[in-house]
Amino acid sequence: MLLKVENLYKNYNQVPALIDINLEVKLGEHLVLLGASGSGKSTLLRCLNWLEVPTKGTVCLDGQFIGGQFNSEEQWVPDSPPKLAKKRREIGMVFQGFHLFAHLNALDNIAIGPQKVLKKSKATCRELARYLLDKVHLKDHADKYPWQLSGGEQQRVAIARALAMNPKLILFDEPTSALDPRLTHEVLRVMQELAEEGMTMIVVTHEIRFAQQVADTVIFMDHGKIVERSSAAQFFTRPQHQKTQEFLSYVL
């Protein structure tokens, strides 16, 4: 079991955004989170790397709790920022808004993580960056700055940037929601290739066809709760819950 989420709750000023979330993700599994806007799927994703701090509950990656740990008296001790930063190296994230570092070109965007965080040599990092750039089919764009790249290209660089840290799992927060269909296709293609190589992925998306093709497991959320969770095959052919059926009726 690579990732274990137990009894997760998140409130914003007493307004519940996540209610009693429990889930497990195996190594190499591809999990897709579906749901209407506001259902809590992005919030859940952001809790996994502690970009949002849960109100209650735990997230455990490969045996290590994210955001803190239990001391010998079973009390929760929050992580210091440097400690949290170290744990975050294991989890990659790809954002809806790409968020490439605006002052760096594509190559440096990818290389800066290994260089400044993992303290590898500049040459090694650049070589790694070139390899990853090639992997996302952007070999010739190394010197381009984010504002010179299309949305799809930026997102692919963002995926390469996440890969550069060699994470155990990558979180995708609506990676293609800001892209037109053609650019969406470029990015989904890279994500599919990643999935085929065995990367553990949790994807929040509205791309149903991608979910059908790539997901192993699908979770449907509504108003902060997990409504249904099943294998991809079953989810799309035999949805159990009424809310799931309703949601799927809009998209299929």
Place this chain on the structure above:
Amino acid sequence: MVLIALDLKFMWQIVPDILQASLITIEISTLAVLFGIVTGLPLGGLRVLGSPFIKVMIQGFVDFVRGVPPLLHIAFIYFALPNFGIRLDEFWTGVVALTIIAAGYEVEIVRAAIESIDRGQSEAALSIGMDQRTTLTQILLPQALKRMLPALTNELANVIKASSLLSVISVNELMKVGNALIFEHFVFAEVLIQVAIMYLVIISFLVWLSAYLEAQMFSFGGLQQSGLGAHISNQNIR
């Protein structure tokens, strides 16, 4: 016609004195702004990312600096500090006082520049495991520097004008020398005009320099994309 009423010969005569005094003004102001940046930058960073206690302390410093007239800061350092065993000569009093004043404003300038950066940049940095210091130095500050330039130029102009207050403690900067010339020769208009022109020249040169640097920094960096184009055309430095 107006020029005939001025003693042009006298104006020419005092030019060397004016220029020499200007040098002192430039010296003190430049040192103050540089030291101000050196202290203001880390303080600004801490103001954004530090613990709540540190944030409050720094904000307290900023409020104190901005809430008290510069003349009082100068007077305090020169006249009151000796009571506590710290005695500085006029020149260094001037530099220290102006540095403190500059730093107070620069902390706010740095803070505003950093906070104006899209939050996604920090989140992306955190997501690849950068700690707060690395995020600040590698991701936020490089982008913030471009945004600080207009406000810093404004601050430099303010410091130069505030340096005229040092005349009160006998620093031989531009204002003091101007005053001295006035009382020595009982000539008002000529001296005041020249002093004013000198300040204008110094500050205008800096404004030009800043615009030049801004253009350089913006030439590679996607000015169009970041929507900061208005900054360059808005040379609203006063």
